[in-house]
Every structure is written in structure tokens, then in C-alpha cells.
Amino acid sequence: MITDLRPVMIRLAEKQVHSESFATLFFDFSIDFKPGQFIMVWIPGVDEKPYTISHHTPDRFAITVEAKGLFSKKAVSLKKGDKVGIRGPFGNGFNIIAKPNIAVVAGGCGMAPLAPVIDALESPGKDNLIIIHGARSKEFLLYPDRFSTHRRICTDDGSKGHKGFVTDLLKQEILAREILTGEDPQTPCLDMVYACGPEIMMARVFDICEKHNIPCQVSLERYMRCGFGVCGACVCGDKVVCKDGPVFVSQTLRTMEDFNTTALLKSGKPVPLDQYASWRCQ
């Protein structure tokens, strides 16, 4: 049984290669799960890293890995039958609300934690579900055939959909809705925005939501060690991302001084986010 105690070694059941840089690794095991939660993945002799669960059914789960650094390159090169150590799940996960008007905004591999959110939202069938999905270019758009809901696509290079950012599409959607509903702060035009992607993207999405009184939930990323809120490596303001997060709601984001500004390096040194990001991709 997989728990949040010592890692359990399990075999890779299936690998789906999406493109040169993305692969999804499937494991035929059951694990407790709420969309947005993550597991610690150990490749013995290499390292252990947090990955969000990107697919989940009662007897199967998967992680989606972008080959960027030493560990992730190793992970995407794993073969069926190879064993990795898994412990988890960790973190709070997204709060899936029952209201009808919802937008999911994903940037790049930020789609990985949001895909199970969409799965959960699609199952009762939500006509009003909006999916906005952006990436650097066409090849980086994850799970092109996964959802029944139509996606609004944008890419940085214009290779598919709108050439520009997810925030352009989100603003368009909000304005279109406000023309119909009127700009009434008591009844915002969306009941919730779920977002994950580069932190600067999430900060922009949050700003837009604040301006239009729309509640949002975003999933943050920081360097992690324990996964359960003790070691403090992943502090963001007075929160630990692994345990208090990784999902944070508008109310928390408003007071989170390190959101979109600061992250700790492995040594514990706080640095500006861009410096952190370039270190993480080594």
C-alpha cells in the first residue's frame, strides 16, 4: 500500500510519450487522491522529487514529467517494468466547488494538476466549463484529446490558437460574460478560476480575478524535501507549500508576501523568482 510514510517501490506499467520533452508514467496501483495533491517520486541513486498526480482512477494513477533537469530526464527515460519509489499523497489539493460557472486556466505543464480537476468537473457535465490552455508552442500542449470540453488554446509562437497569453483569453471571456450579466460585484461572472502554470502567469490570473471579484485557486511550486510541512524548505511567506498548499485560495494569496516574488534555493537562500526558476531547470 502506498502511504505518506517510507516509499513503496512500484513498477512502471505504461509510458505515454507526448513529445520530445513530455511523458506520462502510469502505475497500476491505487492511491488516495484529491485533484491537486502530489507524490514524492524516488529514483534510487538519482533523487526524489515532487510530482502532481495527473491521471487517477481507483486502480491506476500517473504523473506527467517534462524533461528539464537531471531527475526529470531520467524519469522520462524509464521503461515499462522499471521500479520507482512512491510516497504520498501530500498537500491539500483543489477544492472542487459545486457551482456552475468555472474556468480552468493552464500554462504549459501546469495542465498536469488541473487535468484531474477537469475530469472531476466534467463528470457531472458542466456546460459552462471554460478551459483555457496556453503553452510555448503546439508541441507543449498536454493531453490534446483528453477532455470532452472544447479548449481555448493560445501559444507564445502562434503555432496553435491565439498568439499570446492565457490571460488575454481569460480577460476576453470575462468581458464577454460581463456584457451579458452586467458588472455586479455581488454576482461575479465566474464562480471559480482554477489556475496552474508559471508563477507570473498565476499572479496575473489572480490580479484579473481580484479585479472582477472572482475567487480563484492556484497551485504553487517550491523546492521541497519532506513533503509534510516539517523541514521548511518550501516556505512561501508564512506558509509551507507542501502542507498548507500547494493550492492556495485568493484570501491567502492576498497576504502571501512571497507569492510571485521570492523562493528559497536549496541552501535556504531567498532569491527573486526568475533566479529560482533558472536554478530549478538546471
Place this chain on the structure above:
Amino acid sequence: MQTQFLGKSLKAPLVLASGVLGNNKAILERVWKNGCGLPTMKSIGPAPRDGHKNPTVIDLGDGMINAVGLPTPGYLNMEEEWQDLKDRDFPINASIYGGSVEEFVQVAEFVSAKGPDFIELNISCPNSDRHGMLFGVNPDSSHAVVSAVKKVVDVPLIAKLTPAAPNIGAIATACEDGGADAICAINTAGPGMIIDIESRMPVLDFKKGGLSGPMIKPIAVRCVYDIYQAVSIPIIGLGGITTGADAVEIIMAGASLVGMGSAVRYRGVTVFNQVNKELETWLKEHNTSIDAIRGAAHREGK
């Protein structure tokens, strides 16, 4: 439960163990707001250090094993943190380490000038081959570090000891003789090891790691008991303390303050408030006080 400790007034007799949370001012303050009388910063070292590769911390259910490996920006690279901490309305304990007496002195002198309320000497971490425990298993090297540091600091000095010392009472005595104002015991026990039998490899990347949490509490209680016999300076007792009853137990062994670290895993950051309440309730029910039960387990006195 206002408590006096080395001339400072703490709002509660509870201490956050070094190495747990403690990475920035905001989280130290959050721990304090949740009932901790004295939050301890992560150990500050002489030079930038990343610590070990993951896995570094594994929960075993009844305690944890860790080899985080003393990550630090290095004492010269923490100006922002010190600036943040300047305007604080809570006390802090600055843990420091070095790889030699000279390094301890360098770091201590610099840190002392930044105005922490206490400095804690980490002569007890098992997760580096050239720091920490190396000093704390031997009375002479413990004395050497403490007495050298004592000359350059102007805040009370706490020596944090390892249960790996063959005679922890003798180490405590050496620290007291060297000028330590208090003893903090214990750091993690062991080190221990867990091996994954499928991959046939130690789980921790550093292979071995310090044990903490409920499974080491009896060792902590014994160590505090031994130290209380040996010295007359106050003791911060920690190691597996998770409940008010645990706190009572280690106070009866001789502790003046009670530390917690792994307890944050088992009961969350609010564990400090919970333990304060449990401790208070116990004392009220027994119509007694911390001062009255301190060292109570030493029936023949000291």
C-alpha cells in the same frame, strides 16, 4: 504560561527545535503566534551549503529519520533575513554550526551582533561528517567550542547536545565549565538507517540519518535526567515531545523549557498551543507548577 529563561521573558515554556520550519521571519512568527515561546532559526553555517540530495526526510510513523544535511545560505549571505528580523516582536534563538572552533567563533561573533535573543551551538547534528556531532561526543572539543564562542558573543549561549555522546552528563559539564548558559538536549538520535529491500539501497541519499519523534522520547528523557544530575544551568528538553504529558515527563527529568520539532508533523503547527493547554490543564489538575515538578523524578535530589 509566562516563563523566565536566562533573563528573558517568554510567553510559553515551549521552544521550536532547530531545523524545523524556521526558514524565514514569517514562518518563525507564525510558530510563535501558535503558542511557541521561543522559535529557533535553522542552523547557520560558515559557508553556503545545499545540504544533501533527496530523499532527506522520511516519516516512519512513530518518528522520523532525516539527513537534510545542514543547508545554509552561509552567515555572510543572510542580510535580508537579519533586516527582516530586526523589527520583530518575538524572541529568536539562532542556531549556528562550524567545521572548526575558528569557524564557530567567526559565525558566532557575526550572528551575535545581529541581535538574536540566544545563540544555540549545534555541536550535535549527525548529518555531516565534518560538522556538528563531531564536536559534541567529546568533552574536550565541546569545551573548546563553547569557551571560544563565549568570549565573542554578548547574548546567552545554549549548547545543543547529541545523545550519541557516551556520557552526556560529562559533555554538559564541559559546556557549563566553558561558559554555556544553558543546555539543549537532545538533537536527533542515532544516526540510523533504513534500507529499501526492493532496490536494496538505503532510502536516504546520505544513507544514514538522525532519528526524531516519539520513538526517541525515552532517550531524550534519560539524557535530560543525566544532564540535570551533572549541571546547574537550565535545560531545554526535547526529543519526541508531542503532548502535554510528554512535556510533564521531560520537565520531571529536569527540563526548564520543552522543545518540539517532529511534533509539527504529527499535530500541525498548532501543536504548541495544544501542548500549552494540555500542560496547563495537567498542572491545574495536580495543583502544581512547572517549578514544583522540575526534576521531580530525582527523588534523592541532585
